[in-house]
Structures are given as structure tokens and as C-alpha cells.
Amino acid sequence: MPENPPHTGAAAEADLDAADAALAAAAADDEDAPYDLDDVLERTGASRTLLEAVERAGLLMPHHRSADGQARYSEADVAAVSAGLTLVDAGLPLGELLDLARRTDEAIDQVADHAVEAFLRFVRDPVRGTARSETEATARLVTAYDRMLPATERLVAHHLRRRLLGRAAERVAEELHEAAAATAATDGDEADRAEPPGRPSGDDPL
Amino acid sequence: MTLTVRSGVIEEDRPLLELLPSTPDALAWVRDGEGLVAWGVARWIDPGRGWTRFQRSHAALVRLTSAARIDDPVGLPGSGLIALGSYSFDADAPGSLLVVPRVVIGRRDGVTFRTDITPAGAAPAAPPAEPAPAPVTRDRPRYAGSSLPDLHWLEAVAQAIERIRAGEADKVVLARDHAVWSHEPFDAVDLARRLTARFPRCHTFIADGLVGATPELLLRRRGSAVTSRVLAGTTARSDDEVEDAALGAALLRSAKDLDEHRFAAESVQEVLGPRCRDLTGDRGPRLLRLDNVQHLATTFAGTLDDPTTSALELVGALHPTAAVGGTPRDAALAMIAELEGMSRGRYAAPVGWTDAAGDGEWGIALRCAELAGARARLFAGVGVVAASLPEAELEETRLKLLAMQAVLETGPGTPAGPGSG
Numbered sequence: 001m002p003e004n005p006p007h008t009g010a011a012a013e014a015d016l017d018a019a020d021a022a023l024a025a026a027a028a029d030d031e032d033a034p035y036d037l038d039d040v041l042e043r044t045g046a047s048r049t050l051l052e053a054v055e056r057a058g059l060l061m062p063h064h065r066s067a068d069g070q071a072r073y074s075e076a077d078v079a080a081v082s083a084g085l086t087l088v089d090a091g092l093p094l095g096e097l098l099d100l101a102r103r104t105d106e107a108i109d110q111v112a113d114h115a116v117e118a119f120l121r122f123v124r125d126p127v128r129g130t131a132r133s134e135t136e137a138t139a140r141l142v143t144a145y146d147r148m149l150p151a152t153e154r155l156v157a158h159h160l161r162r163r164l165l166g167r168a169a170e171r172v173a174e175e176l177h178e179a180a181a182a183t184a185a186t187d188g189d190e191a192d193r194a195e196p197p198g199r200p201s202g203d204d205p206l
Numbered sequence: 207m208t209l210t211v212r213s214g215v216i217e218e219d220r221p222l223l224e225l226l227p228s229t230p231d232a233l234a235w236v237r238d239g240e241g242l243v244a245w246g247v248a249r250w251i252d253p254g255r256g257w258t259r260f261q262r263s264h265a266a267l268v269r270l271t272s273a274a275r276i277d278d279p280v281g282l283p284g285s286g287l288i289a290l291g292s293y294s295f296d297a298d299a300p301g302s303l304l305v306v307p308r309v310v311i312g313r314r315d316g317v318t319f320r321t322d323i324t325p326a327g328a329a330p331a332a333p334p335a336e337p338a339p340a341p342v343t344r345d346r347p348r349y350a351g352s353s354l355p356d357l358h359w360l361e362a363v364a365q366a367i368e369r370i371r372a373g374e375a376d377k378v379v380l381a382r383d384h385a386v387w388s389h390e391p392f393d394a395v396d397l398a399r400r401l402t403a404r405f406p407r408c409h410t411f412i413a414d415g416l417v418g419a420t421p422e423l424l425l426r427r428r429g430s431a432v433t434s435r436v437l438a439g440t441t442a443r444s445d446d447e448v449e450d451a452a453l454g455a456a457l458l459r460s461a462k463d464l465d466e467h468r469f470a471a472e473s474v475q476e477v478l479g480p481r482c483r484d485l486t487g488d489r490g491p492r493l494l495r496l497d498n499v500q501h502l503a504t505t506f507a508g509t510l511d512d513p514t515t516s517a518l519e520l521v522g523a524l525h526p527t528a529a530v531g532g533t534p535r536d537a538a539l540a541m542i543a544e545l546e547g548m549s550r551g552r553y554a555a556p557v558g559w560t561d562a563a564g565d566g567e568w569g570i571a572l573r574c575a576e577l578a579g580a581r582a583r584l585f586a587g588v589g590v591v592a593a594s595l596p597e598a599e600l601e602e603t604r605l606k607l608l609a610m611q612a613v614l615e616t617g618p619g620t621p622a623g624p625g626s627g
Binding site: 094 | 389
């Protein structure tokens with residue numbers, strides 16, 4: 001809630017550019033980026049071929065590039081690469097992981113664009129219109145940002161989890177339904193059915 | 207054991223694959239409604255291993271034919287005593303076969319004929335069975351893994367690129383496989399019907415469980431006239447006409463694809479050129495549009511200097527072309543053996559039919575599945591050149607494998623529509 005009606009604040013445009021700059025600095029400095037690509041390779045056990053391919057595909061974005069153009073990575077980047085390797089290790093083919101990553105990137109990019117737009121229009125602009133000084137605007141914006149970023153991450157992660165589990169439950173229910181229908185249709189003609197390779201039939205949820 | 211062979215024209219206008227019973231020994235070579243379907247085994251010729259497996263099996267067919275009693279008033283390509291076959295990609299791998307079937311039904315220039323080939327002492331083969339009704343429910347193909355996990359395949363492609371850049375070869379074709387399983391046995395004839403409905407311009411083939419549809423014509427021989435159509439260089443299709451044309455135009459300009467195509471065309475020219483007195487080829491590649499992809503294509507035609515050169519002898523000299531092996535051939539084959547991490551079996555190898563006179567039609571078994579009961583193995587390959595990117599090659603094979611799996615997945619009576627793969 002704005003403390004004052006918009007456009008009555010004392011701060012001038014020039015002062016608030018400083019507040020924006022502080023915000024930009026907060027956004028850029030959210031974490032350290034102590035690693036180069038070799039460090040990421042060493043810490044994750046990923047191959048150079050893999051990381052270069054993933055980077056070219058735009059799916060591993062460096063935290064920033066240093067003045068000499070070198071890609072810098074954060075602890076969170078290392079954790080993300082390790083998470084991807086965990087999925088592959090658990091059986092997801094790399095090609096499918098990259099496809100999922102591309103789809104996620106596309107969807108997330110759109111959402112991110114909307115979220116930034118919402119922040120600028122409905123959080124920053126009111127502050128800009130109501131802050132009485134550059135110092136106050138800076139403090140309020142940085143505080144808002146610091147609270148909102150982790151909250152947004154939690155919200156998105158939670159929603160993704162709910163969606164994932166919901167879809168999974170739906171699919172399992174559908175397959176159970178199909179399997180029941182198929183059993184009814186073949187009238188117990190189980191003798192012709194092949195065993196799924198490589199796993200005991202008792203393990204098969206179908 | 208002498209074979210008795212009798213061919214005759216029959217009144218029949220149903221599609222050839224409708225006349226083929228769903229038996230494990232079903233054989234087919236069909237395009238645009240014409241070709242051959244066959245079943246039963248009058249003689250199974252084992253070509254053995256090695257580079258001579260093509261000529262050796264042709265020699266066996268010639269011996270069999272010279273001892274046979276043949277009554278062929280039809281006199282069309284594919285009538286009389288013929289054999290259908292499929293060969294291993296690797297010279298040293300087992301699995302090649304050339305089969306003289308018991309019954310052949312063929313169609314050529316609108317004329318349908320039937321040939322019965324009966325070994326001495328055997329009862330005549332039954333008339334064609336009506337196709338068995340397909341099961342009401344059909345389980346879908348389910349992924350079972352790859353010979354080489356694609357994470358490692360990506361490394362193999364990266365190594366190939368590095369070695370190509372170092373000058374070891376110009377182009378190497380790398381393939382990977384995708385094993386699938388199902389609760390119900392896969393039906394080769396059913397799959398072939400769906401492939402031919404979806405890809406009418408391709409040769410749809412069945413040979414001992416290997417089922418596919420190939421747009422490439424490795425070699426056709428009719429008398430002394432030979433034809434070969436080379437495909438290499440591929441791009442996607444689009445539902446949007448303008449975008450589709452733009453994709454095709456970009457393919458015709460793509461240096462990477464034109465290079466890849468040139469290697470493939472040259473490898474055919476090097477074999478047919480010295481053996482033909484008048485080999486002619488398209489000046490540059492043309493665009494061949496299929497249901498889901500568009501290819502660069504070059505067609506060669508010529509007249510053999512020595513008319514006794516058999517189709518299988520030429521096939522043996524052509525295989526493996528740069529479209530499935532690479533350039534230079536030996537360096538490429540060595541890299542494939544080293545990097546691919548699997549046996550190709552009969553994938554990317556000659557499949558087709560021949561007769562003892564040496565006529566026949568042979569394609570390359572691409573876009574195919576090797577069916578064995580309720581399991582199947584699907585394949586996809588890509589041409590790797592210096593400008594290739596591993597992740598792009600991985601994605602291309604992923605899409606090709608998904609397309610093939612989608613054809614396997616489609617239930618009976620619901621042909622795959624455009625864009626469904």
C-alpha cells in the first residue's frame with residue numbers, strides 16, 4: 001500500500017535513477033560466481049563436451065562474463081548441473097532432458113518477462129511515486145526485491161511440484177484404467193503377453 | 207532338391223500388402239502400389255560373412271535357378287524365380303539372408319501375377335490367407351534403453367567431429383538405437399501397411415523381421431540399364447507452405463548439407479562410372495519432399511558395359527555408400543566401429559530383391575525397425591562433418607527415433623496423420 005498518493009513524493013527523477021541502479025546492483029550481486037567452466041567440470045564430473053553443448057543450446061547460462069569475456073558460474077549453477085546429471089543417472093536419456101530443458105526455458109522465459117513487468121509497474125513505480133528521498137526509495141526497493149526473489153522462487157517451485165505430482169497421479173490412474181479395459185477385452189489372454197524385458201513382472205505397476 | 211516354379215497373371219486389384227499374411231516369414235518390397243510380397247521359404251540362402259557375401263549368395267541363386275523347372279509366361283521384372291534379401295551392415299557380422307519364397311505376388315505396370323515355388327516333394331502352398339483381423343486393443347511400444355546411452359553417444363559424436371577436423375575423414379555417419387518392448391508381439395505386415403500408407407513414395411520392405419520404408423534406391427538393374435538415387439542432406443518440413451519452401455531453399459544452399467550430399471553422390475559415381483558406358487546424373491541435387499522430412503537427391507542412370515554384372519555384385523561394390531558409412535570409406539568405417547558402441551545388424555545395409563539373371567532392386571534399410579516378437583530395435587543415424595554440433599545431431603536422431611516409434615505406436619485403422627511424427 002502506498003503511504004502517500006502517487007506523484008506527491010519529493011524525490012526527483014534523477015534521484016530515483018540511483019535507486020534503480022541500486023536495484024540493478026542487488027539483482028546482479030545476488031550470489032558469488034567464483035567458478036569458471038573447468039571448475040564446474042571438476043565439481044560436477046560432467047564432461048566438457050556435455051557442458052559446451054548445453055551452453056551452446058542456451059540451457060546453461062553463465063552467471064556473468066568477466067571483463068575478458070570468460071564465463072563465470074555460481075554455486076547454484078554447479079548445483080543445477082549436478083541436478084541434471086542426477087536425472088540422466090536415474091535413467092532419463094540426455095536427449096529427453098535437453099528437450100525438457102528447452103521447453104522449460106521457453107515457458108519460464110515468458111513468465112519471467114511478465115514477472116519483471118509486474119514488479120516494475122506495480123512495485124517499483126509506486127515506490128518511485130511516493131518515496132520522499134533517494135535513500136528511502138533505494139532502501140524500499142532493495143528490501144522489496146530481497147523479499148520477493150526468494151518468495152517467487154518458492155512459489156514457482158511449489159507450483160511446479162504440485163503440477164508434476166498431479167499430472168503423475170492422473171497418468172497412473174489413466175494407465176490403470178486402460179490396463180483394466182485391455183484385460184477385460186482380451187478376456188484373460190495373458191499367455192500371449194510378453195514379459196517386459198529386464199524387470200520382474202511383479203514390479204510392473206500395470 | 208529341385209524347385210518347380212510357376213508364374214501366372216491373376217485377377218487381383220487389392221493392395222499388395224493386403225494380400226500378405228501376417229507370418230514370421232513375410233517378405234515385401236513395395237512402392238507406389240507396385241512391387242512384390244512373398245511368404246514361405248523354398249530355399250534359405252545363407253550368404254555368410256565377408257565382402258564376398260553378396261556375390262556368393264548370388265552365385266547360389268544362379269545354381270538353384272539353373273537346376274529349377276521354371277514356367278514363367280508372365281515375363282515381368284519379379285516374375286519367375288526370385289529371391290528377397292537383406293544383408294548385414296558390417297562385412298564380418300552375421301545375419302545376412304537371401305530367401306527364395308514359396309509364394310510371390312507381384313504387380314508391375316498394373317499387371318498382377320502370382321508365382322508358386324515348390325521344392326521337390328513339398329505340397330503346393332496354400333492360396334493367400336485373408337489378412338487376420340487385427341487385435342482390438344494394442345499395447346504401445348515402450349522404451350527399453352539404448353546400446354549406448356545417449357550421454358555417451360554425444361561424446362562419440364564430439365570425438366568424431368574432432369577427428370574429422372584433424373583430417374582423419376571428411377564425413378562419418380553415426381547411428382544409435384532405441385530398444386522398445388510391448389505387451390503384445392509386433393506385427394511386421396501391419397507395420398508395413400502403415401508405413402506404405404504414410405510414405406507411398408518410399409520402398410516399404412519386410413525381410414525376416416526387418417521392416418521399414420526407404421526413400422533411397424541403392425541400385426535398380428533391368429537388363430543392362432542401371433539406376434541409383436542418392437539421398438543425403440536433410441531438413442524438416444513445415445505445415446506452412448511458405449516456411450516449407452524456405453526450409454527447402456535453405457537446404458539447397460546449405461554448405462554443410464551440400465558437402466554431405468556431394469560425398470554420397472561421388473561414392474556412387476565412383477562405383478557405377480567405370481562400369482557404365484554412359485552414366486548420367488543430375489547436375490546438382492534436387493529436393494525430395496517426404497511426409498516428415500525433405501532430402502537432397504541425385505539420380506544416376508547408365509548402361510552396363512558388361513551386362514553380366516549382377517545387381518548384387520554392384521550392391522556389394524556400392525555398400526556402404528557415404529550416405530551410411532562416410533568418406534573416405536575405410537577411415538569412416540573404422541571410426542564407426544570404434545565410436546558407435548553397437549552392432550548395426552542389418553540397419554543401413556542393402557535390402558531388396560534379385561533374380562538369377564542379375565536384375566533386381568535394392569535399397570538401404572533406413573527408417574526401419576528390427577522386430578522380434580514383442581521386442582523391437584529402432585535406428586537413426588546422422589552424417590557428421592567438421593561443421594556438425596553434437597547436440598544438434600543428438601536432437602536429429604531423437605526426432606527420427608520418435609517418428610519411427612510413432613509409426614509403431616499407431617493402432618490399426620488409424621493411420622498416422624501428417625505432422626504426427
